[in-house]
Amino acid sequence: MVVQPVNVRLMLRTYGKQLTSAKRLARFKRALALSGAQDMVSISREARRRELVERIAQEVIENLLVNGQDNPVVTRVLEELEQELGEKVLFDYPLDGGEVQILRQTDQGPLEIAPEEKLGIMRRLWEITIANVDETML
Structure with a gap:
């Protein structure tokens, strides 16, 4: 049986997305549990809206x-960011769970952006x- 590298790559990408989604879900569950244990604090309508927007x-x-x-x-956020930067950027999470990588699309292929520029882009x-x-919230 011949295994195509493309199929292996697609399978690993799918598993990576599932793993990342599971980590995110666990983080949200922890945050919910912690927020339930805190005292109820009355905050203004604007502060609640700002928290929800964030x-x-x-x-x-x-x-x-x-x-x-x-x-x-x-899609709109990414288009606006790319318009401001004047170039196409790609976001990639390594399968090992490391920090997100931002890649600049060039004629020679994707190139990783320098850390100080990455911070500004983020x-x-x-x-x-x-x-x-x-803008889109009521």
Whole structure:
């Protein structure tokens, strides 16, 4: 039986996505358990909205980084980021669970972005996502 490298790569990518999704779900369950143990605090309507916007923005970014762009908000955020940067960028999570990699699409193929530039791109990605989520919420 001949195993094609493409099939192995696709299988590993699928397993990697499942593993990442399971880790994310476990993290959310822990956060929910911790938030239930805290005292109820009365906060203003604006603060609750801001907290909700940030939670949704975090989910949008994780969908962008982990699962790809299969959501209109995620697509809009990525398009706006690429328009500002003036180039196409790719987000990739290594299968070993390491830190997200940001790759610049070039004629020679994808190249990893320097750490200091990566920090700026991640910061701008967060700002764009917050603005888009806040704009689309009622």
